[in-house]
Amino acid sequence: MRLSTKGRYAVTAMLDLALHSEDGPVTLADISAKQGISLSYLEQLFALLRAKQLVRGVRGPGGGYYLGRPADEISIADIICAVDEWVEFTRCSGKEDCRDGERCLTHSLWNELSERIYRFLTDISLADMVERDEVREVAGKQEDDLVEPPRKASGRAA
Amino acid sequence: MRLSTKGRYAVTAMLDLALHSEDGPVTLADISAKQGISLSYLEQLFALLRAKQLVRGVRGPGGGYYLGRPADEISIADIICAVDEWVEFTRCSGKEDCRDGERCLTHSLWNELSERIYRFLTDISLADMVERDEVREVAGKQEDDLVEPPRKASGRAA
DNA sequence: TCAAATACCAAGTAAAGCACTCGGTATTTA
């Protein structure tokens, strides 16, 4: 997997759609201005999103983009996969026969980790994020009840 | 943040240390052979890990690397941050004053998401992964009791 | 009917990062 600024651009742009497409489609020019990224680059990202049917374009003046399906049916993982391409995780995962068994041990561990990350991102929908923001606006900065620290491990590295 | 093969190399290498450094230090030549990545590239990764004191090198014949601290005090986030550099998440996070407030809305949402991902990775230590693997070896492929699907959002994209 | 606004498309580009090579130096063990 890859989780970088490209995915961030896509996610924030999709959030924009989720927040504003009630009063008509949102133009890329709008998003470009708001987020400060190039229009053509956005077009390229949206071409990828459209290919996965995460957005729907409307041409002509007054046109723009809508979400391709309801916001609660689009996960963060969907978006990131669409633009970043979900690259292979391990070199030997499944198919390739690992010689010494040793090698596959750490690989299977990493495999499990990435599976957990994937599931984590799959379980967060655009609707979740919008809703969460609205809740916060009303109730005022409620603390993190969704992720409670389950166990040990160190703090942020220097 | 960035979550790619470079981070994977570092994590699997650290897992190797966690698993094998009881009988002496682990050499990079070993890891290089096992994981099939270049020795010099490993050296560069370990230079970064060493800078963050996640590993400790021992020179001379019979030398190699130990973990810099106990495995339960090293999180996956620590490792990935060390090699991948935790790049800025939002352009305006905190310091830069966002003009219309609009822009900062999606930014704060993304900010929260990335914070959750970070916490998620922080909460998994090397010891957790090793322990989990041992448990699985003994008890035989126990299912995912650590991550239960909390709510909606769609499945894996085509 | 025509100009403007939008989506859509393809090619190219500079800079950065990735994974690697090469050629060393420093330190420790046997």
Added chain:
DNA sequence: TAAATACCGAGTGCTTTACTTGGTATTTGA
């Protein structure tokens, strides 16, 4: 003293990122 290791820096080909340029297709509305 030779070998094995960590440690170090410069350079290289490739891919990706973020962007630019220059279009075409479609729809609105004046």
